[in-house]
Amino acid sequence: MRISFLSLLLVLFCISCSPKTASVAKTAEKAPPQTSTAPAAAPATTSVVTAPIQAGLAPGVNDTSLLWKISTPGLAQPSYLFGTIHIIPEKDYFLPNRVVAAINDSEELIFEIDPRDMQNPAKLMGLMTKINMRGDTSLEDLLSAEEYAEVEAYFTESGLPFFIFKKMKPLFLSAMVGQDMGAMAEGGGMEGGGMKSYELELTKLAEAGSKEIGGLETMEFQLSLFDSIPYGAQATMLYQAIQSESAGEKGDAPNEMDKLVSLYRRQAVAEMASTISDESAGVARFEELLLTKRNENWVPQIRDNINAADAGGKFYAVGAGHLGGARGVIALLRGAGITVEPVY
DSSP states (O other): OOOOHHHHHHHHHHHTTSHHHHHTOSSGGGSOOOOOOOOOOOOTTOOOOOSOOOTTOSOOTTOOOSEEEEEOTTOSSOEEEEEEOSSEEGGGOOOOHHHHHHHHTOSEEEESSOGGGGGOHHHHHHTHHHHBOSTTOOGGGTSOHHHHHHHHHHHHHTTOOGGGTTTBOHHHHHHHTTSOHHHHHHTTSTGGGTEEOHHHHHHHHHHHTTOEEEESSOHHHHHHHHTTSOHHHHHHHHHHHHHHHHHHHTTSSOOHHHHHHHHHHTTOHHHHHHHHHHHTTTOHHHHIIIIIHHHHHHHHHHHHHHHSTTOOOEEEEEEGGGTSSTTSHHHHHHHTTOEEEEOO
16 A cells, blocks of 8 residues: 555544544543643633633523634624534545535635645645654554554554654554545545545635635644643543444444534534534543633634724534533533524
């Protein structure tokens, strides 16, 4: 198999901050403590939401929509919030007409990060040093010999040259579990491997409509989050993700990707949020880093953007796991006095 390294990097960045990455954090409290650095600061213009959480603001189980309209009194044009799944099997991909209509009505599409950065070879190569663990740390240092052998066998059987991954941050590897990474890299990207990225597909629509494109964060900031979780805990999450995937392949239990795709196709944003919270039990500080704090950083940006004097309609596309829950983006926006309604 001849793998394009740049294609592999592109696929890694597309899936590295998916809800699945957060959901594998189940029992990482048994991981050995390690020193880790704090995450890089959010953009300087961002102020964290500090208002008390109010009950009843989060979407309910009957609010099955991925598209939400954002409005405030006196706003001439509404904006929209759409929940994505960063990577999905091509057969499961869908994009309702109402989403396309909302994009057409918007002047700018804003993602977690600007998807064009993920397609820029210079930027991708410039981040290579941030993909690997600091120093000489290797996955062999973080797992028992038996656990390491199981992880190595999983990736080797997937057709990937595992030696290039041994020093990679384990959360990157966790995001790869359940994906046909070899096929995607061999095919030159998502579609070549039978997968699609909502971010990349929405970017095509934005460019076709000559829309502005932006991001709430940078790739550097997202990668810094991986250094905020001890490598030992990340390695434990990786091992557990592989065990869960293996159980799914044997028919003992549905695998994580299948469960996530099922929730997404049902547009069950409330269930997605509760599933991630339940599976993160015992490691709440990791959910705080990967989801909650980022939600709190985004909301002031959204509020200021839609209320700007020259603001046109904005279309925000973020991971669907960020939408629901008492501290999800929808509840936080409502708590800030912004009207957020499902679009069916």
